[in-house]
Amino acid sequence: MAGIGFELNKLLKKNSFLMDIVSIFYSANVSAGPWIMCSLTLFLLIVLLPRNETLFFTSAVVYSFIFSTLLFGVVSISVTRCLADLMYKKEFSKMYELYSSTVLYAVLSSGVFLTIFSLISWIDDWFKLLLFSYSLIVLTVVWVQTIFVTTMMVFTPVLVGFTVGNVLGLMLSVQLFKIKGENFAYLGYNFGLMFILFFLHVFVKRYLYTGAKSKRSLILWRAIRTFKTQAITGVLTYLAAWVDDFVAWIYIGKPIVNGFVFAPSYDVPMFLSYLFIIPTLTLFVLSLETNFYLKYRMFYQSLEENRTIKYVKINKRILDDNISSTTKTIFAVQFAFVLLGLTLSGYIGRIVQFDEYSLKALRFGILGAAANGAFLYVSLLAYYFDLAEIPMRSAMIAFVTNLVVSLLYLRTFPALGFLVGFSLATLYGWVSFKRVYRDLLRFEFIRREIGIAARQVIVHENVEK
Amino acid sequence: MRVCILVEGTYPYITGGVSSWVQMLVENMPDVEFDVVHLAPWRWNKPFAYKIPKNLKRVYEYLLFSCDFSRLEGSLNEQEILDNVRQLIALKEDRAHFFARVLRSVAGKHLDWVLQERSFWNFIIEIYEKYFPQEGFTGFYWTVIGFMVPILSAIQSLPPKADVYHATTTGYASLSALSGKYVHGGKLIVTEHGIYHREREIEITKSSSVPEVYKKPWIEIFRLISETVYMECDVLTTLFEKNQLFQLELNADFSKMRVIPNGIDVEKFSKIQRMEHDGFNIAIVGRVVPIKGITTGIKAFDIVIKEVPNSKLYIIGPTDEDEDYYDKCVGLVRRLGLEDKVLFTGRADVSKYYGMMDVLLISSISEGQPLVQLEAMACGLPTVVTNVGNCAEIALDPDGQTGFVVEPNDYVSMAEKLVMLAKDKSLWKTFSENGRKIVKEKYTLQRMVEAYRRLYAEVVKDGRNRL
16 A cells, blocks of 8 residues: 555545545555455355355355465565565666566465365365366465555556456356356356456556566565564464454364365354445545645654754644544544444344344454454554554454454354454554654654664784783 | 773774884883773774784774663663753863763763663753754754764773773773773873864864754863863873873863873884985875875975976875775876876885985874884984974974974975975985984883883872872
């Protein structure tokens, strides 16, 4: 999301209600596009296709989504950070190099995962394995592409790509299911994914490819090594989000085909609950990357431009006010959507034929997803101030808590681990962030030890006797 | 007896007056054990420039621009330190006493962590708002840190236990020496080759990187350090009397002050035989660095050669300490078409050149009491020197003139005097003989070493006895 601010600002400057709607749609797509795609598609698939005849398809889509995000998690934040650095240093030729390396990583890591997965699970239906492999690899690559496209500030391909790809995938799924059954429905869905991948690649190449001879480089490895805190955070964040699903598969999962265990009574409500954080994600990206970003930049510019302390403090106060109002708005909106979700949960449950357990999972899931949204908001704020340690520790708290609580209470209180984990993580992240932020000016000066060596004394003994 | 010599950026890495002085002192006192504390401006990645004498046991190398934020001393109260600094800033008189008290309370303790404390931050804001509210804060903060880091480093660069701490400057080296004195209880001798705070004043005034508004306080800080060191040392020596005026100006106690001139191995240099050679050879001996005024010497030589066509200029000394300046000198030589007449020897044994030289030129813009002037005199070479440090007093010795004195950068007068010496053989001979005689009487190594030996013995005995 490194470069979205500019594009959003251009839209907001036109200051019309319609343009606000468009920019909100942009924001939602950029930040949560892939999530919307999966959650919405899954929801519509459940509604439009007979549930008992598409269990493999549904579970494979969930698997693709979960494992692709875990593989992507290793590079998600570290590559974004590295890209921001390359942009700052104007090393544009290296950006495509980084893109190629990251796509290669996406393909190879997915390949390794699939090899291990197929060896362990003895999948005998090769067509199914091929369909799953395809969706996993493509989805992992699409996540990677999303970082690059948004960094380039060309949001149209994200908007067009995901919208057309989603609609296309969904339509083909439904139509092909009617003609050829589940596997072809999956093929149709994969076709939609392929469209997104192709579309995004064309734009990435157009904007980033400099014609420089492609060389094998260790740029991705260097990015992960340099920003290892971010790499660990990426994995931990996704693990924290999915670990309760893994527990559900062990406790209440049922085998679909070899290798695929699925717990629809848990997984489906959980995916649906994610729909209720879309407004928050949209709003916080919109706020942080536009209005907040301007205030943030003004504050740091005042330091870089060597302004008087009075001027700097005025900018800090403006920034304080902005963060405070943004936070209040986001939490208020999220609260409203949580209330809406809880109110509508019974109705939704009836549409998708949820039993009591699934309904409970949906309700806790809605609350947990709100906490997850708040966690992402706090993490993004922390990244803005280069406090990568805070999201890492928060993600660790979320992961451990979700795991432990899920192991203890998943059967009786589904999604409680998810709710408690992300609530605690958000609380910790916010308190830690505020502790630094309260003293931000001082912190910005004392954190820079760069250029001053660590003190040591070198003693040269005269060995001559 | 154990003596710890404290230097700032010189011995044993850089050749030059102070380094040669240290080497001679240590070499000629084999019965005294020495340590050297070298406060380095950066990490050196080159070998020592001197062969370390056997009685120099250890060289401790501290980096001035370094930090260690660990907090080991539980007893240190940063609020108290900062209150003291506040008082120090507010004081109109007697700052040195107060500063000495503060230094005594923090000597040898970890201090860098204070820079990260909230109380320090509040302090810095308070100072900013009181004295510099119109200035940019980022610049102010980093300027203050830039002042403080080397000062704190020096205070924390605790020298080893010794009977005598012998500092070669009053700046950072003396702050380290004071820590040694306060913590280990040794005596402190300060030998100023030049006047440190004046040199820093010139440097800061000329600097384009220090904003004007911060120049005065920074100069004040160096003056305060010098004044405090003058007050706290047991003996304060200089190489020549004129420098004592600057020390007295900062309230140095006259009863503690001594003059110990440099000395050289007169026998070694007087044995150098003059070699027959064509033409008139001029020598500039020293590092090729701006302070030596090499370009002025080259410009003077360009005039000389028009009057004395068969003359040559030998620039004898290392060229690798300021390569940009060396390139500038070479470029000047090329531009003046003097490639065949000006020779850069690089690092060399100067005694091998003195025999074929006719005059020593000191074109420096700053000097203390240059050893090369004394060496040249011992070899019977007349000198043309700039009016810096003690050069003029030596050249115009009341017992006989040994050379000419010109103002720094005045290459026309410099050339005029060189031509006079090239053309007037009897004048050359008079200066030569005077030089040999005066150096033998006043500037022998034995004299210098004995003076320091007695000084060491006496300060160890009671710290205040006169020589």
